[in-house]
Amino acid sequence: MTIRKFTEDGVESFEAEIDGEKIQWDAGLSYARHLQTERLLSAQVPVSDKPDEMLFIIMHQTMELWLKLVLHEARLAAAAIKADDLDHALKTLDRIATIQRHMIHSWEVLATLTPHDFLTFRGFLRKASGFQSHQYRELEYLLGNKREDLLLVHTDDRAAHARLTAVLNAPSLYDELLRLLARRGFAIPASHLDRDWRRPYEPSDAVEDAWLTVYSAVETHWDLYALAEKITAIEYYFQEWRFKHMKTVARVIGQKMGTGGSSGVAYLVKALNLSFFPELWSMRTRMVAPREGPSYATPADGGVAG
Known part of the structure; x- marks a missing residue:
């Protein structure tokens, strides 16, 4: 397994074939740095020794x-x-x-x-x-x-x-x-x-x-x-x-x-x-139903709606 190094947009970059795919990454922004996963995953600080x-x-x-x-x-x-x-x-x-x-x-x-x-x-x-x-x-x-x-x-x-x-x-x-x-x-x-x-x-x-x-x-x-x-x-x-x-x-x-x-x-x-x-x-x-002709909302004969 080999890693190809190259420079892109002034940033050192890498490429390797993994599982038939050409996977690339660089020395600039990584997944972990973008999402700050190290800080995120270290933020769980229990105050007890209880597992739950x-x-x-x-x-x-x-x-x-x-x-x-x-x-x-x-x-x-x-x-x-x-x-x-x-x-x-x-x-x-x-x-x-x-x-x-x-x-x-x-x-x-x-x-x-x-x-x-x-x-x-x-x-x-x-x-x-x-x-x-x-x-x-x-x-x-x-x-x-x-x-x-x-x-x-x-x-x-x-x-x-x-x-x-x-x-x-x-x-x-x-x-x-x-x-x-x-x-x-x-x-x-x-x-x-x-x-x-x-x-x-x-x-x-x-x-x-x-x-x-x-x-x-x-x-x-x-x-x-x-x-x-x-x-x-x-x-x-x-x-x-x-x-x-x-x-x-x-x-x-x-x-x-x-x-x-x-x-x-x-x-x-x-x-x-x-x-x-x-x-x-x-x-x-x-709200009442809109009247379009005779309507149960407002009876045409003036009676009580049922």
Whole structure:
């Protein structure tokens, strides 16, 4: 077996025939250097000698990597909406939804951690908790769940605190969506277009009316309708992720308190009632079938629809 050396673009390169294929590599960028695999694979540092802790660490590290990508894509989607570039926004939102589905399924791996397995190392975790994930908090802020008090958990990390503060003080993805509706001529209240972005979002009847108009004339507002459905899917999958998280925690620790002091499963159940895009959900209750001639939605004889 021989290796042929040559220079390409000023970089020392190599070629060898392996299994009938001409495989090339060079002294510049390699797979390991590009992906920083040495740093990545050395980042699993258990705090106990219990074998099941490795699963716990890798599971949460991979979740943080996916959160990083979702944040990256969500920022791109918000920028595209702000620039009225809905084609790119739709593509990016599709990618986020695909990542979310993968994240939902990944809880199945952690669910193989039995209560006995977890209790062998849980005490070593002290007060470390997923509640302290600054990327999860940033994603909630970016999507619109603005809670300034949640910043308190991150005061010991100045960089994370500064980043979260910046996201808290900026319009959310939904805020940008409402500004888009206003640019399209919908009567969005001024109070929802320029406000204190740190404050939790308050639903508006006028915003709900605007979405109802979009959904009642989808051919006229097709791009807004398609965008709204992609946005709704993000929350749909986010809630499914939250639910699988809650059920996995219940399966592993039951009703115990969380390591970070929260009520554990009970706290995660409360999170299921949070909504990023409230009017996109409430509007659905008011929708009726479009009338094309006599219709069960609005009876031609004035009677009660059955």
